[in-house]
Amino acid sequence: MKRYITLLAGLTLASASFVYAADDGTMESNKDTKNEQYNSMKSLDSMNPDELEGMNIYNSKDEQIGGIDEIVKGKNGQHMAVIGLEGDTKEVVVPLSALSKSGNGDKLMIKMSREELMELPDYDPMDMESVDE
Secondary structure (H helix, E strand, C coil): CHHHHHHHHHHHHHHHHHHHHHCCCHHHHHHHHHHHHHHHHHHHHHCCHHHHCCCEEECCCCCEEEEEEEEEECCCCCEEEEEEECCCCCEEEEEHHHEEECCCCCCEEECCCHHHHHHCCCCCHHHCEECCC
């Protein structure tokens, strides 16, 4: 019985030491980064469409490649951004989740290149619903 209690006490101390060692601040740092990414995505979905409309879109090279003309809903209810491409009359639709805020939050970024956006089908208003409905 004495051995059992000693073993149990040793395991308890070992697990407490492990938890203490794991909580060295790096876990909190990772959690903060994940929260920032989540809040950035969440904030675009929760923003008023009027705030997003007219914002410029930049690629990973920080080049302006277009702007948001309108926010619409796809038939599945997903919010979509209608993007007018810079220097062209072409409009395409991408999920709002494809956009993210820049590090300081003043720009909207997309990982797609202008060429990739040009390959998307033209925006057809008949395929979408207004977010106001």
